[in-house]
Amino acid sequence: MSIDSRRIAVSLCAIAAFLHLYAPQAVLPMMAQELGVGAASAGMLITVSTLAVAATAPFTGAVADVLGRKRVICAAILLLLIPSVMVAMAESFEALVFWRFVQGLLFPPIFAVAIAYIGDEWPANEATGVVGLFASASAVGGFLARFIPGMMAAYVGWRGGFLTLAVMTAVCFLLILWLLPREKQFVRATDLGASLRQMVEHVRNPKLIAIYAVGFGVLFNFIGTFTYLSFHLAAPPFNKSAGFLGSIFLVYLVGSAASLWTGSMVSWLGRRRFMLWVLAAWMAGLLLTLTPSIPLIVLGLTVFSICGVFAQATSTSYVAITAQGGTSSAVGLYVTAFYIGGTFGGWLTGLAYEAGGWPATCALIMGMMAIMAVTVATAWKR
DSSP states (O other), X not given: OOHHHHHHHXXXXXXXXXXXXXXXXXXXXXXXXXXXXXXXXXXXXXHHHHHHHHHHHHHHXXXXXXXXXXXXXXXXXXXXXXHHHHHHHOOSHHHHHHHHHHHHHXXXXXXXXXXXXXXXXXXXXXXXXXXXXXXXXXXXXXXXXXXXXXXXXXXXXXXXXXXXXXXXHHHHHHHHHHHOOXXXXXXXXXXXXXXXXXXXXXXXXXXXXXXXXXXXXXXXXXXXXXXXXXXXXXXXXXOOOHHHHHHGGGHHHHHHHXXXXXXXXXXXXXXXXXXXXXXXXXXXXXXXXXXXXXXXXXXXXXXXXXXXXXXXXXXXXXXXXXXSSOHHHHHHHHHHHHHHHHHHHHHHHHHXXXXXXXXXXXXXXXXXXXXXXXXXXXXXXX
């Protein structure tokens, strides 16, 4: 199997997972109105999945360190088809929350294990670039997840959009099964207990803890911004439709393309310095969303997306090349921190939005970015 085929396969793993994780965001105002719930309650459809991811990610990594990478990835994508169809068919808010939680349980065996596969199968000097490709594909999947339900909502409703995403997942499964070779550099943990002991060692590693702290902030920022900006733009004076809210996620494609340069930028500036520049630009992009101009808001979101994908690729690849053994469980712990951040991001920014609208939400997210900058400046070693 050629290297190009491996790159295609790991990209499809990213797309398969991120086709669903944030899928409700573009149609969340429509879903909230249909189901009779408020903005913060509707935000549960995002945070319940991120909570499930956070709870299971490290244990998924430990299991994958025993069973192997491809086997776990393919089984999870196949099982993901069940809750993906049920989300589209759910008739109550409670049922939607349940099936979104089940979806969340199946995401870590796809993307956390795929990142561990990259860390094992590519040399360290190439792994950052491949993780950048993975992040780029994640952005494509995230864009399609919002764009398809948003654009289809006016014609077949949000349920039809979610069913379309399920069909796309089935296609990804077949292609990954065909294109992804079995791992060659994988060193199997002797048993699950040994893998869990490796996970404890990761928690004792100060460098990894500093990376996990930044990962917490990355998804906190993304969830808070893209979930509640939809409510901001759907309300007066903007009054934008679900179709517009779906199309605005085109900015993800810009971030996707830019992430391909992650490896080169890290090599040029150094990981620590590059991340500090990214955080400064990220704050500037967020500030632009406070303007009353749609073009400036879109520009701000474009900068926001580019910086967010840069931050995620830089942090994730740092985990993959820093962990000494037990790569899956190390990445799994990063994913746990990442999605705990997303859960708090959806919850706290929802409270901020209901208390003070979009300006209050931006202030909270800006505070998180400042904490991330201090962490990188003081704890990420050269």
